[in-house]
Amino acid sequence: MEKSKENNAKSAARLSVAPMMDWTDRHCRYFHRLMSRHALLYTEMVTSPALVRGGALHLLDHSPEEHPVALQLGGSDPVELAQAARLGAEAGYDEINLNCGCPSDRVQSGTFGAVLMRDAPLVARCVAAMQEAVDVEVTVKCRIGVDDQDPAQVLPEFLGQLDRINCTRVTIHARKAWLQGLSPKENRDIPPLDHDLVHAMKQRFPAMHLSINGGITTLDQAGELLAQGLDGVMIGRAAYHEPWNVLGEADARIYDDPHPQTAEDVARAMLPYIEAHLTSGGKLHQVTRHMLGLFAGRPGARRWRQVLSTKATAPGAGTDVVEEALAQIEQAQAA
Known part of the structure; x- marks a missing residue:
């Protein structure tokens, strides 16, 4: 493991900007990095087939100034994900993240994203293959469950599978994903938030680095969640639509490293x-x-x-x- 990269991304993960399709491209990330030296940035989701079968290596382009920056991959084939992870590590990313939360039809048709919440053993095999392939840390972003699953049962089982293979950093979007009947946009708002369940998971898996995502729009909220014992907070749309309000004071308030600018x-x-x-x-x-x-x-x-x-x-x-x-x-x- 490249300890400097692992520790850099892990410490940065106290506050992160969510991977968002069509939004968090390399230009967006460069812009966000100017506001915060420390917050962890994520790429848009890149599919493993696009990299491995399609040869779309331009999707890995990023500026050295973006670090710490994580590559988010979408896929469900352990061998292919391992190859994609290796390409990401070779491109210089500080972390490789597996998407187990996106509910879009395109993602479902590829049998990855949120649908993977139904198959924790497969997720564990995918992550283990990726860990074997790269020296940088492999992490997961997930939901609390999908469709009619009981999150109080599904989420601890899911995290337990990851814990057993020493995947110790997970970001939890604290909503279910409804794979049928709701659009991806509706899935960001309609299923109710369950922050209490994420707190309960931190109590159950104290050694895991757990970040919370969903419904968080301000640094005040982020600070409260960190003070309550969570390891990290991920902010999505608010960080994009009001970037200065979220990232402008992040270094001073979250990382205790102010650098005055406007x-x-x-x-x-x-x-x-x-x-x-x-x-x-x-x-x-x-x-x-x-x-x-x-x-x-x-x-x-x-x-x-x-x-x-x-x-x-x-x-x-x-x-x-x-x-x-x-x-x-x-x-x-x-x-």
Whole structure:
């Protein structure tokens, strides 16, 4: 095991930004890293068939500045997942995570994601194969159960299988996933949260590093959950839609490592990255779409979003669009 990487990701996991399809791409992660030096970042889910059979190694692209950063894999074949994990480790990721929580139809048709909650022994075989293949830590993100399962019975059995193979770090999305009848979007809100069950699992498996996900939107909530004995907190949509409100003070409040800066500083720090992206043939909106919520709740935030939304997609759009949007914030601040 590469202990420096394992310990780095494990300590970072006190606060993490959830893997989110179409959102947490490499541009988003670079942007988030500017706000927090310590929070653990995750890729979008990458399927093992895409890497192993499809050769889509570009899906592993990331910037050195993103670390600590974890690769989330989707799959259910132990041999193929081991190969995919090896590719991820060779690409330099600090952690390899197995998705056992996504409820989408596409994921179900591939027999992975949340459907794996029905087959804990298979999950254990997959994780064991991945552990054998790589030196970095292999972790799991799961639900508390699916469909008509009883979470109070299923979750401890699931964690017990992982504990027996020395998979000691798990993030639990504290909702069931309904594989039939609810869309992926509805699965993020409709099934009721059961944070108490996650706390109970920490009591039952005290040696496991358990992070909680689901319904957490602020650093105040994160701090309370950590103070109650959980090892980590994962925040999803709030970290994306209001990134400064979640990540801007995370280092000071969660990691006791303040480094004063402002949201304006972060916007300006993105400019060289954007310039390099444009020079390599990229489009402005590919980066700025992740920056729309930077000033959420601040005077001028609406104009910031409007300028970026309407002008970043124009042919030849450059960093001057970001400068124009930033001027709206400065004007509102001065008013």
